[in-house]
Amino acid sequence: MKLRSGLSAVSLVIGLASAASAAAQQKPASLGLGIFTFTSGPAAAYGMPGKNAADLMIDEINAKGGIEGVPVSATYVDEAQGAQGVIAEYRRLAGDAKNQVMVAALSSANCLALAPIAEQIEVPTVGWNCDTHQLLIDGKSKYVFRPNGNTVPEFIAYAIYLLERKPNVKTVAIINPDYAFGHDAAKIFTAALKALKPDVEIVAELYPKLGSPNYQTEISRLTTARPDVVFSNLWGADLENFVRQAAPRGLFTSSQVVLALGETVLQRVPLPDGVIVGVLGDGWWMSPDAKANPETAKFAEAYKARFGEYPVFPSIKMANALIYVKAAYKAAMQKNGGKWPTRAELADAMKGSKVATLTGTAQTRADNDGLVDQVVGVTVKTAAQQFPVIGDMVRYKGDSLMPQAGQDPLAWISTLKPEFAKSLPKPGSYK
Numbered sequence: 307m308k309l310r311s312g313l314s315a316v317s318l319v320i321g322l323a324s325a326a327s328a329a330a331q332q333k334p335a336s337l338g339l340g341i342f343t344f345t346s347g348p349a350a351a352y353g354m355p356g357k358n359a360a361d362l363m364i365d366e367i368n369a370k371g372g373i374e375g376v377p378v379s380a381t382y383v384d385e386a387q388g389a390q391g392v393i394a395e396y397r398r399l400a401g402d403a404k405n406q407v408m409v410a411a412l413s414s415a416n417c418l419a420l421a422p423i424a425e426q427i428e429v430p431t432v433g434w435n436c437d438t439h440q441l442l443i444d445g446k447s448k449y450v451f452r453p454n455g456n457t458v459p460e461f462i463a464y465a466i467y468l469l470e471r472k473p474n475v476k477t478v479a480i481i482n483p484d485y486a487f488g489h490d491a492a493k494i495f496t497a498a499l500k501a502l503k504p505d506v507e508i509v510a511e512l513y514p515k516l517g518s519p520n521y522q523t524e525i526s527r528l529t530t531a532r533p534d535v536v537f538s539n540l541w542g543a544d545l546e547n548f549v550r551q552a553a554p555r556g557l558f559t560s561s562q563v564v565l566a567l568g569e570t571v572l573q574r575v576p577l578p579d580g581v582i583v584g585v586l587g588d589g590w591w592m593s594p595d596a597k598a599n600p601e602t603a604k605f606a607e608a609y610k611a612r613f614g615e616y617p618v619f620p621s622i623k624m625a626n627a628l629i630y631v632k633a634a635y636k637a638a639m640q641k642n643g644g645k646w647p648t649r650a651e652l653a654d655a656m657k658g659s660k661v662a663t664l665t666g667t668a669q670t671r672a673d674n675d676g677l678v679d680q681v682v683g684v685t686v687k688t689a690a691q692q693f694p695v696i697g698d699m700v701r702y703k704g705d706s707l708m709p710q711a712g713q714d715p716l717a718w719i720s721t722l723k724p725e726f727a728k729s730l731p732k733p734g735s736y737k
Contacts, residue, residue: 342396357700417433455704459720525555528557579684579687605617634656
């Protein structure tokens with residue numbers, strides 16, 4: 307309150323001509339966030355954990371006085387309405403000055419659709435789950451930031467981990483969703499395998515439609531091909547359906563299965579031991595780093611008490627994105643003498659930032675892309691939980707799996723050598 311009174315006094319002295327400028331930097335009565343996720347449809351199985359985490363984090367932020375003393379409120383946008391609806395909602399929210407920041411989005415397609423609009427109307431936009439490596443590939447973004455990993459480090463990590471555990475693998479089959487995220491992941495995973503072990507043969511690539519309820523045809527093709535490895539980045543309800551249908555048909559015993567987003571279903575479907583799973587980043591709430599952080603333990607228990615399940619990695623990604631936004635406000639106000647920042651000042655504070663999150667550190671590069679470690683492991687049983695957890699973990703440093711800004715990702719992956727993998731930490735080393 308003292309700061310607000312002080313700024314008001316200053317604005318009277320310097321006159322009406324500058325009143326609008328001064329008012330723009332006074333603390334507002336509230337801070338609005340536009341938060342985009344799937345709250346309906348099959349993708350809500352992944353999107354709602356993100357929304358739940360946002361609800362919890364915002365309540366906790368407000369209980370501690372808000373962001374730099376300003377209470378926070380969110381307006382949620384359901385991405386299930388399609389790109390045109392999402393774009394219209396983004397423009398509507400951005401037109402209200404109280405919504406200084408957008409946390410958008412879950413779908414890579416929506417992220418790509420919103421990015422040029424964010425640049426055009428100059429609204430800081432934090433991609434809480436924008437995985438596609440195409441998002442910031444031109445290195446020219448000023449207002450779009452991604453404090454999470456992207457498809458390049460995420461899927462190289464699986465290739466390296468797989469080859470460490472199964473060095474004699476000969477044949478691999480892929481079943482991914484039929485859109486950009488599925489196809490990008492297949493390209494990156496395959497390119498990394500070919501670079502690190504050129505004799506690996508891809509014996510099947512299947513791309514079922516997003517939201518398919520039945521995978522029996524694909525499972526038949528996979529069991530017939532009998533690959534050493536089945537790799538998938540199916541997610542949400544699709545992944546749950548696939549696991550429930552594939553397990554009785556023996557796919558998890560005939561092949562080494564890799565489920566890139568497998569952590570999200572550990573509490574929902576009975577995965578056997580030894581399935582390679584990960585969290586597309588460092589967001590495993592039971593990782594050694596997370597367990598050592600009292601704030602993470604508190605968040606996980608509060609999430610369990612409120613929503614009946616422990617947070618999955620989309621929850622952690624959302625929580626970390628909001629921590630990133632909060633840190634940007636603090637940094638911007640420290641830089642501008644304690645005044646409430648403009649959108650441009652907020653974006654400037656995000657550039658090059660290094661933010662401690664619930665599960666590690668988010669380092670923002672010059673191209674606004676994030677460097678986040680990658681945690682991968684296998685399903686194991688433990689007496690401490692009624693569901694499988696992740697064991698035999700490795701934590702790859704984020705910068706070790708990313709090309710330099712401006713490099714073509716696939717061209718960079720093609721230059722990787724087996725010696726590169728040998729230089730990285732081994733499965734089981736992250737304890």
